[in-house]
Amino acid sequence: MSTICVHGLGYVGLPTAALLAHNGHDVAGYDVDEAVIDRLSRGEVRTGEAELREYIAEVIEDGRLTLSNEVVPASYHLVCVPTPLDAEAERADLAYVLSAAGGIAGVLREGDTVIVESTVPPGTTEGPVLEALEGDSGLRAGEDFHLAHSPETVLPGNILYELRANDRFVGGVDATSTEAAARLYEPCIDGTVHRAPDATTAEFVKLVQNAYRDTNIGFANELAKIARDYGIDTREAIGLANRHARVDILQPGPGVGGHCLPVDPLFLAHGSDSVDLIRNARRVNDSMAGYVADLVTHYFGDLDGKRLAILGVAYKGNVDDARNSPGLRLARMLRATEQEQPAVADGGEHMGVEMRLHDPHVSDDDGSMGLVSLETALDGADAIVVTTDHDEYRDLSPTEAADRMRGRLLVDTKGLMDENAWRDADFDVLTL
Numbered sequence: 001m002s003t004i005c006v007h008g009l010g011y012v013g014l015p016t017a018a019l020l021a022h023n024g025h026d027v028a029g030y031d032v033d034e035a036v037i038d039r040l041s042r043g044e045v046r047t048g049e050a051e052l053r054e055y056i057a058e059v060i061e062d063g064r065l066t067l068s069n070e071v072v073p074a075s076y077h078l079v080c081v082p083t084p085l086d087a088e089a090e091r092a093d094l095a096y097v098l099s100a101a102g103g104i105a106g107v108l109r110e111g112d113t114v115i116v117e118s119t120v121p122p123g124t125t126e127g128p129v130l131e132a133l134e135g136d137s138g139l140r141a142g143e144d145f146h147l148a149h150s151p152e153t154v155l156p157g158n159i160l161y162e163l164r165a166n167d168r169f170v171g172g173v174d175a176t177s178t179e180a181a182a183r184l185y186e187p188c189i190d191g192t193v194h195r196a197p198d199a200t201t202a203e204f205v206k207l208v209q210n211a212y213r214d215t216n217i218g219f220a221n222e223l224a225k226i227a228r229d230y231g232i233d234t235r236e237a238i239g240l241a242n243r244h245a246r247v248d249i250l251q252p253g254p255g256v257g258g259h260c261l262p263v264d265p266l267f268l269a270h271g272s273d274s275v276d277l278i279r280n281a282r283r284v285n286d287s288m289a290g291y292v293a294d295l296v297t298h299y300f301g302d303l304d305g306k307r308l309a310i311l312g313v314a315y316k317g318n319v320d321d322a323r324n325s326p327g328l329r330l331a332r333m334l335r336a337t338e339q340e341q342p343a344v345a346d347g348g349e350h351m352g353v354e355m356r357l358h359d360p361h362v363s364d365d366d367g368s369m370g371l372v373s374l375e376t377a378l379d380g381a382d383a384i385v386v387t388t389d390h391d392e393y394r395d396l397s398p399t400e401a402a403d404r405m406r407g408r409l410l411v412d413t414k415g416l417m418d419e420n421a422w423r424d425a426d427f428d429v430l431t432l
């Protein structure tokens with residue numbers, strides 16, 4: 001069994017630390033954010049996944065996973081820190097990864113293994129991470145210590161299952177590094193550990209997986225726009241097209257959220273000028289909030305004085321994460337669209353568009369998103385816009401909603417609701 005220091009205790013690092021602790025390793029979880037350490041030390045594990053919460057809490061409680069506010073020496077260092085997109089430059093912000101590498105270099109010993117799990121542009125592990133580790137430690141990667149990339153591929157909403165079941169791939173700066181990384185994961189997961197030829201290939205493959213999914217969704221979103229021009233039901237058409245054994249189109253929606261799909265594909269452009277289709281698919285996906293805002297505006301003619309219930313700010317169904325939220329983006333677009341409309345001709349008071357946002361999974365402790373209860377969102381609303389496919393919304397009764405609302409428009413951007421039931425309750429229904 002090994003000593004392991006996991007750097008970064010967020011969506012990826014904390015479950016990973018728990019997995020390794022459950023498998024008998026001596027794990028220290030380190031996070032720069034003292035609030036994270038304090039919270040976890042009090043036994044407060046924040047995840048919407050109940051089974052995962054218990055899985056993590058158990059190893060913290062019995063001391064198999066210790067929490068640390070400093071980097072500790074360990075045989076394995078796992079880097080699970082953020083890699084956000086610098087949106088203006090369309091480049092990965094590697095500051096967190098390099099700061100983690102700097103911290104590791106201070107305690108690195110001969111024979112240790114460093115594994116980068118964070119999603120990074122191709123060349124990062126063999127380039128700047130290696131330089132930071134070697135520069136500050138005086139040790140040589142591949143000779144004195146091992147260095148590899150092994151990306152995480154868990155699907156938020158199903159993290160515990162996927163952490164154990166998914167295949168992994170590992171790519172080292174040399175063959176010994178690849179094997180050192182594979183040795184750690186192999187006994188802990190049911191999936192297969194695949195050896196990539198090198199760390200850069202492993203980084204590339206992770207980005208390719210997310211770019212493939214994002215591009216496929218971009219295709220579906222473009223089809224939604226085309227199908228509307230022909231008066232065709234997109235989802236029905238996609239369902240029929242997918243009957244072909246070699247066709248597998250994903251579903252349209254109000255945009256692609258989360259912090260992986262909207263971000264990772266652009267990392268492919270770090271060292272290449274050939275990113276074209278992938279970038280265009282990103283643009284199509286980013287255009288969807290504006291497209292939905294236009295649909296709503298066109299329906300009413302003028303949004304001034306309208307009250308809209310936006311249902312869902314989580315980036316997808318049944319999760320509590322609102323990063324790059326299509327629902328919040330749509331709310332911004334609707335406000336901007338309304339403000340661009342000509343001032344009311346009759347000189348009456350300009351009331352603007354009122355948006356009431358609801359989400360049963362996302363917490364809004366500081367009130368920054370202005371979330372309200374479902375009842376408040378529906379009271380007096382002219383329209384419901386469903387932006388997240390939470391189970392709770394599927395069960396919403398059209399007659400009960402109608403009793404609270406003053407208008408009768410349902411915009412179902414996720415294909416979630418029973419369209420006929422809502423039409424039977426006298427609603428106009430717009431879908432993608």
Ligand SMILES: NC(=O)c1ccc[n+]([C@@H]2O[C@H](COP(=O)([O-])OP(=O)(O)OC[C@H]3O[C@@H](n4cnc5c(N)ncnc54)[C@H](O)[C@@H]3O)[C@@H](O)[C@H]2O)c1
Nearest residue numbers: 007008009010011012031032033080081083100118119152
């Ligand atoms: N969330 C996902 O579903 C998912 C899935 C696959 C891959 N990834 C990738 O995994 C990485 C981590 O993502 P996440 O969602 O867990 O991020 P997160 O924001 O949830 O957590 C990251 C944690 O790292 C801490 N941190 C920042 N700098 C640090 C440092 N130098 N040392 C120690 N801790 C530090 C932060 O305080 C934070 O608690 C990213 O590269 C992401 O793209 C995420």
Ligand SMILES: CC(=O)N[C@@H]1[C@@H](OP(=O)(O)OP(=O)(O)OC[C@H]2O[C@@H](n3ccc(=O)[nH]c3=O)[C@H](O)[C@@H]2O)O[C@H](CO)[C@@H](O)[C@@H]1O
Nearest residue numbers: 153154155156209210213250251253256257258260315316
């Ligand atoms: C290749 C892959 O599977 N990667 C996964 C992905 O996880 P994710 O949670 O970000 O992915 P999705 O579930 O696809 O959601 C993203 C957004 O796309 C919208 N969407 C989805 C399907 C569809 O048909 N139409 C849509 O519009 C959805 O609503 C949401 O806004 O990245 C993680 C981090 O790298 C990976 O670890 C994880 O394996």
